[in-house]
Amino acid sequence: MHHADADSPGRRAASGQHLLRLAVALGCALALALALPTVADDRAAPGARAPARQRVIVGGDQSYPPYEFLDQQGRPAGFNVDLTRAVARTVGLEVEFRLGRWADMRRALETGEIDALQGMSFSEQRAKEVDFTPPSLIVHHAIFARRGDRPVRSLADLAGKEVLVLRSGIMHDTLRREHPDVKVVPADTHADVLRQLAAGKHDYAVMAKLPGLYLVREMGLSNLTAMDQPAAVERYGYAVRRGNEALAARLAEGLAIVRNTGEYQSMSEAWLGVLEPRGPTVQQVLRWGAFVLVPLVLLLATMAAWSRTLHRQVTLRTADLTREIAERRQKEEELRSNQQQLLQADKMAALGVLVSGVAHEINNPNGLILLDLQVLDDVLRDATPILDAHARANGDYTLGSLRWSRLREAMPSMVSDALDASRRVKRIVEDLKDFARQESPELRDGVSVDEVARTAARLVEALVKKSTERFEVALERGLPPVRGNPQRLEQVLVNLLVNACQALPGRSHGIRLRTFLDAGRGAVCVEVRDEGVGIEAQHLPRLTDPFFTTKRDRGGTGLGLAVSAGIVKEHGGTLEFESAPGQGTAARVVLPVAREEAA
Missing domain, CATH: 3.40.190.10 (Periplasmic binding protein-like II)
Known part of the structure:
Protein backbone atom coordinates (compact mmCIF):
# COMPACT_ATOMS: atom_id res chain seq x y z
CA MET A 1 0.00 0.00 0.00
CA SER A 136 -22.26 10.41 1.64
CA LEU A 137 -21.95 13.94 3.12
CA ILE A 138 -22.85 17.57 2.54
CA VAL A 139 -19.67 19.67 2.92
CA HIS A 140 -19.76 23.40 3.76
CA HIS A 141 -16.90 25.50 2.40
CA ALA A 142 -15.82 28.73 4.10
CA ILE A 143 -13.60 31.70 3.42
CA PHE A 144 -10.61 31.86 5.82
CA ALA A 145 -8.85 35.12 6.64
CA ARG A 146 -6.33 36.52 9.06
CA ARG A 147 -7.82 38.07 12.18
CA GLY A 148 -8.38 41.78 11.65
CA ASP A 149 -8.70 41.54 7.84
CA ARG A 150 -11.83 42.87 6.14
CA PRO A 151 -14.57 40.20 6.30
CA VAL A 152 -16.12 38.96 3.04
CA ARG A 153 -19.52 37.31 2.60
CA SER A 154 -19.31 35.42 -0.69
CA LEU A 155 -17.00 34.24 -3.46
CA ALA A 156 -18.03 37.24 -5.53
CA ASP A 157 -16.45 39.56 -2.90
CA LEU A 158 -13.04 38.00 -3.65
CA ALA A 159 -12.75 39.75 -7.03
CA GLY A 160 -9.22 41.07 -7.52
CA LYS A 161 -7.90 39.22 -4.43
CA GLU A 162 -5.23 36.52 -4.23
CA VAL A 163 -7.04 33.44 -2.94
CA LEU A 164 -5.35 30.20 -1.80
CA VAL A 165 -7.10 26.92 -2.72
CA LEU A 166 -6.28 23.21 -2.88
CA ARG A 167 -4.82 22.30 -6.24
CA SER A 168 -7.45 20.52 -8.40
CA GLY A 169 -9.99 20.83 -5.55
CA ILE A 170 -13.61 21.84 -6.03
CA MET A 171 -12.94 25.47 -5.06
CA HIS A 172 -10.05 25.58 -7.54
CA ASP A 173 -12.43 24.42 -10.30
CA THR A 174 -15.27 26.70 -9.17
CA LEU A 175 -13.24 29.91 -8.93
CA ARG A 176 -11.56 29.37 -12.31
CA ARG A 177 -14.89 28.60 -14.00
CA GLU A 178 -17.31 31.00 -12.31
CA HIS A 179 -15.08 33.80 -10.94
CA PRO A 180 -12.31 34.47 -13.47
CA ASP A 181 -11.57 37.85 -11.84
CA VAL A 182 -10.23 36.10 -8.72
CA LYS A 183 -6.46 35.49 -8.62
CA VAL A 184 -6.34 31.79 -7.75
CA VAL A 185 -3.20 30.52 -5.92
CA PRO A 186 -3.19 26.69 -5.74
CA ALA A 187 -1.34 24.72 -3.03
CA ASP A 188 -0.67 20.99 -2.82
CA THR A 189 -2.35 20.34 0.58
CA HIS A 190 -4.87 22.04 2.83
CA ALA A 191 -2.16 22.43 5.48
CA ASP A 192 -0.04 24.35 2.93
CA VAL A 193 -3.04 26.57 2.16
CA LEU A 194 -3.51 27.59 5.81
CA ARG A 195 0.21 27.80 6.58
CA GLN A 196 0.80 30.28 3.73
CA LEU A 197 -2.22 32.38 4.74
CA ALA A 198 -1.09 32.48 8.40
CA ALA A 199 2.42 33.57 7.26
CA GLY A 200 0.91 36.67 5.60
CA LYS A 201 1.07 35.40 2.03
CA HIS A 202 -1.88 36.28 -0.24
CA ASP A 203 -5.26 37.62 0.90
CA TYR A 204 -7.73 34.82 1.64
CA ALA A 205 -8.20 31.06 1.44
CA VAL A 206 -11.26 28.97 0.54
CA MET A 207 -11.65 25.36 1.75
CA ALA A 208 -14.00 22.99 3.57
CA LYS A 209 -14.85 24.55 6.93
CA LEU A 210 -14.56 21.50 9.22
CA PRO A 211 -11.11 20.37 7.97
CA GLY A 212 -10.00 23.99 8.03
CA LEU A 213 -11.00 24.50 11.67
CA TYR A 214 -9.45 21.12 12.52
CA LEU A 215 -6.08 22.04 10.97
CA VAL A 216 -6.12 25.57 12.42
CA ARG A 217 -6.47 24.08 15.88
CA GLU A 218 -3.95 21.24 15.43
CA MET A 219 -1.32 23.49 13.79
CA GLY A 220 -1.82 26.29 16.35
CA LEU A 221 -2.62 28.96 13.72
CA SER A 222 -4.31 31.31 16.17
CA ASN A 223 -4.25 34.28 13.78
CA LEU A 224 -6.70 32.64 11.34
CA THR A 225 -10.50 32.69 11.46
CA ALA A 226 -13.31 31.34 9.28
CA MET A 227 -16.15 33.54 8.04
CA ASP A 228 -19.57 32.58 9.43
CA GLN A 229 -21.34 32.75 6.08
CA PRO A 230 -20.84 29.54 4.01
CA ALA A 231 -19.05 30.21 0.72
CA ALA A 232 -20.44 27.07 -0.93
CA VAL A 233 -22.33 23.89 -0.03
CA GLU A 234 -21.27 20.80 -2.01
CA ARG A 235 -22.42 17.20 -2.28
CA GLY A 273 -18.71 15.85 16.12
CA VAL A 274 -17.96 19.09 17.94
CA LEU A 275 -14.30 20.09 17.96
CA GLU A 276 -13.49 19.87 21.62
CA PRO A 277 -10.90 22.18 23.27
CA ARG A 278 -7.55 20.46 23.57
CA GLY A 279 -6.55 19.42 27.08
CA PRO A 280 -3.34 20.61 28.76
CA THR A 281 -0.07 19.10 27.60
CA VAL A 282 2.27 17.20 29.91
CA GLN A 283 4.61 20.18 29.94
CA GLN A 284 1.78 22.52 30.96
CA VAL A 285 0.65 20.16 33.73
CA LEU A 286 4.19 19.95 35.09
CA ARG A 287 4.61 23.72 34.90
CA TRP A 288 1.29 24.39 36.64
CA GLY A 289 2.08 21.71 39.22
CA ALA A 290 5.44 23.29 39.95
CA PHE A 291 3.84 26.73 40.15
CA VAL A 292 1.36 25.52 42.80
CA LEU A 293 3.28 22.78 44.62
CA VAL A 294 6.77 24.30 44.95
CA PRO A 295 5.59 27.38 46.94
CA LEU A 296 3.31 25.12 48.96
CA VAL A 297 6.13 22.68 49.80
CA LEU A 298 8.39 25.57 50.76
CA LEU A 299 5.67 27.03 52.94
CA LEU A 300 5.01 23.71 54.68
CA ALA A 301 8.74 23.14 55.25
CA THR A 302 9.11 26.59 56.79
CA MET A 303 6.12 26.05 59.01
CA ALA A 304 7.38 22.63 60.12
CA ALA A 305 10.83 24.00 61.04
CA TRP A 306 9.28 26.92 62.91
CA SER A 307 6.90 24.55 64.70
CA ARG A 308 9.73 22.27 65.87
CA THR A 309 11.73 25.24 67.18
CA LEU A 310 8.90 26.80 69.19
CA HIS A 311 6.90 23.66 69.97
CA ARG A 312 7.19 23.90 73.77
CA GLN A 313 6.45 27.63 73.94
CA VAL A 314 3.56 27.93 71.46
CA THR A 315 1.41 24.79 71.78
CA LEU A 316 -1.80 26.70 71.17
CA ARG A 317 -0.39 28.41 68.11
CA THR A 318 0.65 25.01 66.70
CA ALA A 319 -2.94 23.83 66.94
CA ASP A 320 -4.07 26.92 65.04
CA LEU A 321 -1.48 26.27 62.33
CA THR A 322 -2.62 22.63 62.03
CA ARG A 323 -6.18 23.81 61.50
CA GLU A 324 -5.00 26.33 58.92
CA ILE A 325 -3.12 23.62 56.98
CA ALA A 326 -6.27 21.48 56.88
CA GLU A 327 -8.24 24.41 55.49
CA ARG A 328 -5.59 25.04 52.86
CA ARG A 329 -5.75 21.41 51.74
CA GLN A 330 -9.52 21.63 51.52
CA LYS A 331 -9.22 24.73 49.34
CA GLU A 332 -6.72 22.95 47.10
CA GLU A 333 -9.21 20.12 46.60
CA GLU A 334 -11.89 22.69 45.76
CA LEU A 335 -9.50 24.34 43.29
CA ARG A 336 -8.87 21.03 41.48
CA SER A 337 -12.61 20.39 41.37
CA ASN A 338 -13.21 23.86 39.92
CA GLN A 339 -10.58 23.24 37.25
CA GLN A 340 -12.43 20.11 36.13
CA GLN A 341 -15.71 22.01 36.04
CA LEU A 342 -14.01 24.72 33.97
CA LEU A 343 -13.00 22.11 31.37
CA GLN A 344 -16.62 20.98 31.14
CA ALA A 345 -17.78 24.61 30.93
CA ASP A 346 -15.44 25.12 27.95
CA LYS A 347 -17.00 22.11 26.23
CA MET A 348 -20.52 23.39 26.90
CA ALA A 349 -19.51 26.81 25.56
CA ALA A 350 -18.27 25.17 22.35
CA LEU A 351 -21.55 23.25 22.17
CA GLY A 352 -23.49 26.48 22.65
CA VAL A 353 -21.64 28.17 19.79
CA LEU A 354 -22.27 25.20 17.49
CA VAL A 355 -25.95 24.88 18.46
CA SER A 356 -26.51 28.62 17.98
CA GLY A 357 -25.03 28.45 14.48
CA VAL A 358 -26.93 25.33 13.53
CA ALA A 359 -30.18 26.73 14.96
CA HIS A 360 -29.73 29.91 12.94
CA GLU A 361 -29.01 27.98 9.75
CA ILE A 362 -32.07 25.73 10.29
CA ASN A 363 -34.50 28.38 11.53
CA ASN A 364 -34.14 30.63 8.49
CA PRO A 365 -35.09 28.09 5.78
CA ASN A 366 -37.60 26.40 8.08
CA GLY A 367 -39.33 29.73 8.76
CA LEU A 368 -39.61 30.29 5.01
CA ILE A 369 -41.00 26.76 4.53
CA LEU A 370 -43.55 27.28 7.32
CA LEU A 371 -44.68 30.61 5.88
CA ASP A 372 -44.94 29.26 2.34
CA LEU A 373 -46.86 26.17 3.47
CA GLN A 374 -49.42 28.33 5.25
CA VAL A 375 -49.88 30.38 2.09
CA LEU A 376 -50.19 27.20 0.01
CA ASP A 377 -52.80 25.87 2.47
CA ASP A 378 -54.90 29.04 2.01
CA VAL A 379 -54.45 28.90 -1.77
CA LEU A 380 -55.55 25.25 -1.82
CA ARG A 381 -58.73 26.04 0.14
CA ASP A 382 -59.61 28.91 -2.21
CA ALA A 383 -58.75 26.97 -5.37
CA THR A 384 -60.58 23.77 -4.48
CA PRO A 385 -64.10 25.05 -5.40
CA ILE A 386 -62.81 26.35 -8.74
CA LEU A 387 -61.05 23.08 -9.54
CA ASP A 388 -64.17 21.13 -8.48
CA ALA A 389 -66.31 23.23 -10.80
CA HIS A 390 -63.90 22.61 -13.66
CA ALA A 391 -64.06 18.87 -12.98
CA ARG A 392 -67.87 18.90 -12.99
CA ALA A 393 -67.91 20.83 -16.25
CA ASN A 394 -65.19 18.97 -18.11
CA GLY A 395 -64.80 15.70 -16.27
CA ASP A 396 -61.89 14.46 -14.19
CA TYR A 397 -58.50 15.79 -15.34
CA THR A 398 -54.76 15.47 -14.56
CA LEU A 399 -52.65 17.80 -12.37
CA GLY A 400 -48.95 16.99 -11.92
CA SER A 401 -49.47 13.49 -13.43
CA LEU A 402 -52.22 12.66 -10.87
CA ARG A 403 -56.01 12.74 -11.27
CA TRP A 404 -57.78 15.66 -9.60
CA SER A 405 -60.24 13.30 -7.92
CA ARG A 406 -57.32 11.67 -6.10
CA LEU A 407 -55.41 14.88 -5.43
CA ARG A 408 -58.50 16.51 -3.90
CA GLU A 409 -58.47 13.95 -1.08
CA ALA A 410 -54.71 13.78 -0.58
CA MET A 411 -53.57 17.42 -0.90
CA PRO A 412 -55.04 18.82 2.39
CA SER A 413 -53.50 15.95 4.35
CA MET A 414 -50.13 16.42 2.62
CA VAL A 415 -50.03 20.16 3.36
CA SER A 416 -51.18 19.57 6.96
CA ASP A 417 -48.49 16.93 7.53
CA ALA A 418 -45.82 19.23 6.08
CA LEU A 419 -46.95 22.07 8.37
CA ASP A 420 -46.83 19.78 11.42
CA ALA A 421 -43.34 18.57 10.48
CA SER A 422 -42.07 22.12 10.01
CA ARG A 423 -43.51 23.19 13.37
CA ARG A 424 -41.85 20.17 14.99
CA VAL A 425 -38.48 21.20 13.50
CA LYS A 426 -39.00 24.69 14.90
CA ARG A 427 -39.80 23.30 18.35
CA ILE A 428 -36.74 21.04 18.38
CA VAL A 429 -34.46 23.92 17.37
CA GLU A 430 -35.92 26.11 20.13
CA ASP A 431 -35.31 23.33 22.67
CA LEU A 432 -31.69 23.06 21.52
CA LYS A 433 -31.23 26.82 21.81
CA ASP A 434 -32.70 26.81 25.33
CA PHE A 435 -30.45 23.90 26.32
CA ALA A 436 -27.25 25.57 25.02
CA ARG A 437 -28.12 29.16 26.06
CA GLN A 438 -25.59 30.63 28.46
CA GLU A 439 -27.66 31.95 31.37
CA SER A 440 -26.85 33.23 34.83
CA PRO A 441 -25.97 30.39 37.22
CA GLU A 442 -28.28 31.95 39.82
CA LEU A 443 -31.20 29.79 40.93
CA ARG A 444 -34.78 31.03 40.65
CA ASP A 445 -38.02 30.02 42.31
CA GLY A 446 -41.00 28.35 40.69
CA VAL A 447 -39.17 25.85 38.47
CA SER A 448 -41.43 23.03 37.22
CA VAL A 449 -39.66 19.67 37.36
CA ASP A 450 -42.24 18.19 34.96
CA GLU A 451 -41.47 20.85 32.33
CA VAL A 452 -37.73 20.24 32.73
CA ALA A 453 -38.32 16.50 32.21
CA ARG A 454 -40.46 17.09 29.07
CA THR A 455 -37.82 19.35 27.52
CA ALA A 456 -34.98 16.90 28.24
CA ALA A 457 -37.02 14.05 26.68
CA ARG A 458 -37.57 16.13 23.53
CA LEU A 459 -33.85 16.93 23.26
CA VAL A 460 -32.88 13.25 23.13
CA GLU A 461 -35.97 12.07 21.24
CA ALA A 462 -34.01 10.94 18.17
CA LEU A 463 -31.49 8.93 20.23
CA VAL A 464 -34.27 7.34 22.34
CA LYS A 465 -36.23 6.24 19.25
CA LYS A 466 -33.04 4.73 17.81
CA SER A 467 -32.19 2.91 21.07
CA THR A 468 -35.50 1.46 22.28
CA GLU A 469 -39.01 0.56 21.21
CA ARG A 470 -40.36 1.12 24.73
CA PHE A 471 -39.92 4.61 26.19
CA GLU A 472 -42.37 5.58 28.95
CA VAL A 473 -42.82 9.03 30.49
CA ALA A 474 -44.85 9.17 33.75
CA LEU A 475 -45.14 12.68 35.20
CA GLU A 476 -47.01 13.09 38.49
CA ARG A 477 -49.46 15.97 38.44
CA GLY A 478 -49.49 18.73 41.03
CA LEU A 479 -45.83 18.51 42.01
CA PRO A 480 -44.63 21.57 43.95
CA PRO A 481 -42.06 23.73 42.16
CA VAL A 482 -38.42 23.81 43.21
CA ARG A 483 -35.73 26.45 43.32
CA GLY A 484 -33.23 25.92 40.54
CA ASN A 485 -31.89 26.66 37.06
CA PRO A 486 -33.95 24.91 34.32
CA GLN A 487 -31.15 24.71 31.74
CA ARG A 488 -28.67 23.12 34.17
CA LEU A 489 -31.28 20.62 35.38
CA GLU A 490 -32.05 19.77 31.71
CA GLN A 491 -28.31 19.09 31.25
CA VAL A 492 -28.43 16.58 34.14
CA LEU A 493 -31.48 14.74 32.76
CA VAL A 494 -30.05 14.67 29.22
CA ASN A 495 -26.87 13.04 30.60
CA LEU A 496 -28.92 10.42 32.47
CA LEU A 497 -31.12 9.65 29.42
CA VAL A 498 -28.09 9.34 27.12
CA ASN A 499 -26.41 6.95 29.61
CA ALA A 500 -29.61 4.89 29.78
CA CYS A 501 -29.77 4.62 25.96
CA GLN A 502 -26.13 3.54 25.79
CA ALA A 503 -26.70 0.85 28.45
CA LEU A 504 -29.44 -0.97 26.51
CA PRO A 505 -28.34 -4.23 24.82
CA GLY A 506 -31.18 -4.07 22.28
CA ARG A 507 -34.24 -2.08 21.19
CA SER A 508 -36.59 -4.49 22.97
CA HIS A 509 -35.33 -3.23 26.35
CA GLY A 510 -37.10 -0.17 27.72
CA ILE A 511 -36.49 3.14 29.51
CA ARG A 512 -38.86 4.84 31.99
CA LEU A 513 -38.73 8.55 32.92
CA ARG A 514 -40.92 9.52 35.86
CA THR A 515 -41.39 12.27 38.45
CA PHE A 516 -42.87 11.90 41.93
CA LEU A 517 -43.04 13.51 45.36
CA ASP A 518 -41.10 12.01 48.27
CA ALA A 519 -43.14 13.45 51.16
CA GLY A 520 -40.91 11.83 53.78
CA ARG A 521 -37.87 13.80 52.64
CA GLY A 522 -39.81 16.86 51.45
CA ALA A 523 -38.34 16.50 47.97
CA VAL A 524 -39.35 16.19 44.31
CA CYS A 525 -37.69 13.26 42.52
CA VAL A 526 -36.92 12.58 38.85
CA GLU A 527 -36.01 8.98 38.05
CA VAL A 528 -34.53 7.49 34.86
CA ARG A 529 -34.77 3.68 34.96
CA ASP A 530 -33.41 1.46 32.18
CA GLU A 531 -33.44 -2.27 31.46
CA GLY A 532 -29.77 -2.23 30.49
CA VAL A 533 -26.70 -4.25 31.37
CA GLY A 534 -26.42 -2.81 34.88
CA ILE A 535 -23.36 -1.75 36.90
CA GLU A 536 -21.03 -3.81 39.07
CA ALA A 537 -21.43 -3.19 42.82
CA GLN A 538 -17.79 -2.07 43.23
CA HIS A 539 -18.29 0.65 40.61
CA LEU A 540 -21.40 2.29 42.12
CA PRO A 541 -19.57 4.45 44.74
CA ARG A 542 -17.27 5.85 42.01
CA LEU A 543 -19.85 6.78 39.36
CA THR A 544 -19.61 10.52 40.10
CA ASP A 545 -15.79 10.58 40.40
CA PRO A 546 -14.21 12.79 37.69
CA PHE A 547 -12.77 10.72 34.82
CA PHE A 548 -14.17 7.41 36.09
CA THR A 549 -16.11 5.64 33.34
CA THR A 550 -17.18 2.10 32.44
CA LYS A 551 -17.42 3.13 28.75
CA ARG A 552 -13.76 3.99 28.06
CA ASP A 553 -13.73 1.71 24.98
CA ARG A 554 -16.71 3.61 23.54
CA GLY A 555 -15.27 7.10 23.95
CA GLY A 556 -16.57 7.87 27.49
CA THR A 557 -14.71 10.68 29.32
CA GLY A 558 -16.02 10.14 32.86
CA LEU A 559 -17.14 13.78 33.20
CA GLY A 560 -20.88 13.55 32.48
CA LEU A 561 -22.01 12.15 35.85
CA ALA A 562 -19.36 14.13 37.74
CA VAL A 563 -20.70 17.40 36.31
CA SER A 564 -24.30 16.27 36.83
CA ALA A 565 -23.61 15.50 40.51
CA GLY A 566 -22.06 18.94 40.93
CA ILE A 567 -25.11 20.63 39.39
CA VAL A 568 -27.52 18.70 41.63
CA LYS A 569 -25.38 19.58 44.67
CA GLU A 570 -25.61 23.28 43.71
CA HIS A 571 -29.40 22.88 43.87
CA GLY A 572 -29.17 21.41 47.39
CA GLY A 573 -30.13 17.94 46.16
CA THR A 574 -28.57 14.51 45.69
CA LEU A 575 -27.92 12.17 42.76
CA GLU A 576 -28.60 8.53 43.69
CA PHE A 577 -28.07 5.23 41.85
CA GLU A 578 -29.46 1.71 42.14
CA SER A 579 -28.15 -1.06 39.91
CA ALA A 580 -27.24 -4.71 39.60
CA PRO A 581 -25.51 -6.52 36.71
CA GLY A 582 -28.07 -7.68 34.16
CA GLN A 583 -31.00 -5.99 35.95
CA GLY A 584 -30.75 -2.40 34.73
CA THR A 585 -30.02 0.86 36.49
CA ALA A 586 -32.11 3.56 38.20
CA ALA A 587 -30.66 7.08 38.44
CA ARG A 588 -32.63 9.42 40.72
CA VAL A 589 -32.35 13.23 41.08
CA VAL A 590 -33.70 14.35 44.48
CA LEU A 591 -34.42 18.09 44.76
CA PRO A 592 -35.70 19.80 47.93
CA VAL A 593 -39.07 21.56 47.74
CA ALA A 594 -38.92 25.33 48.17
CA ARG A 595 -39.40 26.36 51.81
CA GLU A 596 -42.63 28.25 51.10
CA GLU A 597 -44.08 25.24 49.24
CA ALA A 598 -43.00 22.85 52.00
CA ALA A 599 -44.65 25.06 54.64
Missing part, protein backbone atom coordinates in the same frame (compact mmCIF):
# COMPACT_ATOMS: atom_id res chain seq x y z
CA HIS A 2 1.29 3.45 -0.89
CA HIS A 3 1.83 6.02 1.88
CA ALA A 4 3.03 9.63 1.97
CA ASP A 5 6.12 10.96 3.81
CA ALA A 6 6.28 10.45 7.58
CA ASP A 7 6.03 14.21 8.27
CA SER A 8 2.89 14.89 6.19
CA PRO A 9 0.49 17.55 7.63
CA GLY A 10 -2.31 15.03 8.05
CA ARG A 11 -0.11 12.90 10.35
CA ARG A 12 0.94 15.88 12.39
CA ALA A 13 -2.72 16.94 12.69
CA ALA A 14 -3.80 13.60 14.26
CA SER A 15 -1.82 14.07 17.46
CA GLY A 16 -2.23 14.15 21.25
CA GLN A 17 -5.58 13.41 22.76
CA HIS A 18 -7.37 13.40 19.44
CA LEU A 19 -5.19 10.51 18.23
CA LEU A 20 -6.30 8.56 21.29
CA ARG A 21 -9.96 9.21 20.52
CA LEU A 22 -9.44 8.23 16.87
CA ALA A 23 -7.74 4.99 17.91
CA VAL A 24 -10.59 4.13 20.29
CA ALA A 25 -13.24 4.90 17.66
CA LEU A 26 -11.39 2.83 15.04
CA GLY A 27 -10.99 -0.05 17.48
CA CYS A 28 -14.73 -0.02 18.24
CA ALA A 29 -15.59 0.01 14.55
CA LEU A 30 -13.28 -2.95 13.87
CA ALA A 31 -14.67 -4.87 16.86
CA LEU A 32 -18.21 -4.28 15.62
CA ALA A 33 -17.24 -5.45 12.15
CA LEU A 34 -15.76 -8.68 13.52
CA ALA A 35 -18.87 -9.26 15.66
CA LEU A 36 -21.46 -8.90 12.87
CA PRO A 37 -22.91 -12.34 12.13
CA THR A 38 -24.07 -11.46 8.66
CA VAL A 39 -20.57 -10.63 7.35
CA ALA A 40 -18.17 -13.47 6.54
CA ASP A 41 -14.82 -13.38 8.34
CA ASP A 42 -11.85 -13.00 5.98
CA ARG A 43 -9.95 -15.61 8.02
CA ALA A 44 -11.85 -18.69 6.89
CA ALA A 45 -11.55 -21.95 8.81
CA PRO A 46 -8.93 -24.40 7.61
CA GLY A 47 -10.17 -26.36 4.62
CA ALA A 48 -13.09 -23.96 3.94
CA ARG A 49 -13.20 -22.12 0.62
CA ALA A 50 -13.53 -18.33 1.10
CA PRO A 51 -15.95 -16.60 -1.29
CA ALA A 52 -14.31 -14.63 -4.08
CA ARG A 53 -14.06 -10.92 -3.26
CA GLN A 54 -13.45 -8.21 -5.87
CA ARG A 55 -10.32 -6.20 -5.07
CA VAL A 56 -10.54 -2.44 -5.59
CA ILE A 57 -8.02 0.34 -5.04
CA VAL A 58 -9.55 3.39 -3.35
CA GLY A 59 -7.71 6.70 -3.30
CA GLY A 60 -8.03 9.81 -1.13
CA ASP A 61 -6.38 12.96 0.20
CA GLN A 62 -3.49 12.39 2.63
CA SER A 63 -4.21 15.65 4.53
CA TYR A 64 -7.96 16.21 4.83
CA PRO A 65 -8.80 15.54 8.50
CA PRO A 66 -11.17 14.45 9.89
CA TYR A 67 -12.49 13.03 6.57
CA GLU A 68 -9.30 11.25 5.44
CA PHE A 69 -5.61 11.50 6.36
CA LEU A 70 -2.52 9.48 7.26
CA ASP A 71 -2.01 9.02 11.00
CA GLN A 72 1.32 9.09 12.87
CA GLN A 73 2.05 5.49 11.82
CA GLY A 74 1.35 6.32 8.17
CA ARG A 75 -1.95 4.40 8.14
CA PRO A 76 -5.14 5.65 6.47
CA ALA A 77 -7.60 7.07 9.00
CA GLY A 78 -10.68 9.27 9.15
CA PHE A 79 -14.42 9.16 8.52
CA ASN A 80 -14.08 8.28 4.79
CA VAL A 81 -11.72 5.38 5.57
CA ASP A 82 -14.03 3.87 8.20
CA LEU A 83 -17.04 4.36 5.89
CA THR A 84 -15.26 2.68 2.96
CA ARG A 85 -14.31 -0.30 5.13
CA ALA A 86 -17.92 -0.67 6.28
CA VAL A 87 -19.28 -0.37 2.71
CA ALA A 88 -16.71 -2.87 1.37
CA ARG A 89 -17.46 -5.34 4.13
CA THR A 90 -21.19 -5.05 3.40
CA VAL A 91 -20.99 -5.70 -0.38
CA GLY A 92 -18.04 -8.13 -0.37
CA LEU A 93 -15.21 -5.94 -1.68
CA GLU A 94 -11.53 -6.15 -0.74
CA VAL A 95 -10.11 -2.63 -0.43
CA GLU A 96 -6.59 -1.27 -0.79
CA PHE A 97 -6.22 2.37 0.29
CA ARG A 98 -3.88 4.86 -1.39
CA LEU A 99 -3.75 8.36 0.11
CA GLY A 100 -1.63 11.09 -1.41
CA ARG A 101 -1.80 14.63 -2.73
CA TRP A 102 -5.25 15.39 -4.08
CA ALA A 103 -4.09 16.41 -7.57
CA ASP A 104 -2.08 13.17 -7.87
CA MET A 105 -5.09 11.12 -6.78
CA ARG A 106 -7.33 12.75 -9.39
CA ARG A 107 -4.79 11.90 -12.09
CA ALA A 108 -4.52 8.36 -10.76
CA LEU A 109 -8.28 7.92 -11.20
CA GLU A 110 -8.13 9.25 -14.75
CA THR A 111 -5.25 6.91 -15.71
CA GLY A 112 -6.80 3.87 -14.03
CA GLU A 113 -4.14 3.47 -11.31
CA ILE A 114 -6.97 3.52 -8.76
CA ASP A 115 -10.59 2.41 -9.12
CA ALA A 116 -12.36 5.04 -7.02
CA LEU A 117 -11.98 8.16 -4.91
CA GLN A 118 -13.73 7.81 -1.56
CA GLY A 119 -14.46 11.54 -1.23
CA MET A 120 -15.00 13.95 -4.12
CA SER A 121 -17.26 17.02 -4.35
CA PHE A 122 -19.88 16.88 -7.09
CA SER A 123 -20.12 19.36 -9.97
CA GLU A 124 -21.73 19.21 -13.39
CA GLN A 125 -18.31 19.56 -15.03
CA ARG A 126 -16.82 16.70 -12.99
CA ALA A 127 -19.85 14.51 -13.75
CA LYS A 128 -18.73 14.55 -17.40
CA GLU A 129 -15.38 13.02 -16.39
CA VAL A 130 -16.29 10.54 -13.59
CA ASP A 131 -19.36 8.72 -12.29
CA PHE A 132 -20.66 9.69 -8.83
CA THR A 133 -22.59 7.64 -6.27
CA PRO A 134 -25.27 9.27 -4.10
CA PRO A 135 -23.53 11.67 -1.69
CA TYR A 236 -19.52 14.88 -1.39
CA GLY A 237 -19.25 11.15 -2.08
CA TYR A 238 -17.60 8.33 -4.04
CA ALA A 239 -16.36 8.85 -7.61
CA VAL A 240 -15.35 6.09 -10.05
CA ARG A 241 -13.93 6.08 -13.58
CA ARG A 242 -16.42 7.04 -16.24
CA GLY A 243 -18.37 3.97 -17.35
CA ASN A 244 -17.57 1.81 -14.32
CA GLU A 245 -21.26 1.54 -13.46
CA ALA A 246 -20.92 -1.84 -11.73
CA LEU A 247 -18.52 -0.52 -9.06
CA ALA A 248 -20.58 2.65 -8.61
CA ALA A 249 -23.71 0.56 -8.06
CA ARG A 250 -22.02 -1.67 -5.45
CA LEU A 251 -20.65 1.32 -3.55
CA ALA A 252 -24.08 3.00 -3.62
CA GLU A 253 -25.71 -0.21 -2.39
CA GLY A 254 -23.22 -0.61 0.46
CA LEU A 255 -23.61 3.07 1.46
CA ALA A 256 -27.39 2.65 1.68
CA ILE A 257 -27.05 -0.47 3.84
CA VAL A 258 -24.55 1.17 6.21
CA ARG A 259 -26.92 4.13 6.63
CA ASN A 260 -29.87 1.87 7.44
CA THR A 261 -27.97 -0.23 10.03
CA GLY A 262 -27.04 2.85 12.08
CA GLU A 263 -23.29 2.26 11.63
CA TYR A 264 -23.04 5.43 9.52
CA GLN A 265 -24.45 7.54 12.36
CA SER A 266 -21.97 6.08 14.85
CA MET A 267 -19.01 6.86 12.59
CA SER A 268 -20.36 10.37 11.92
CA GLU A 269 -20.66 11.12 15.63
CA ALA A 270 -17.17 9.75 16.31
CA TRP A 271 -15.38 11.69 13.54
CA LEU A 272 -17.50 14.74 12.70
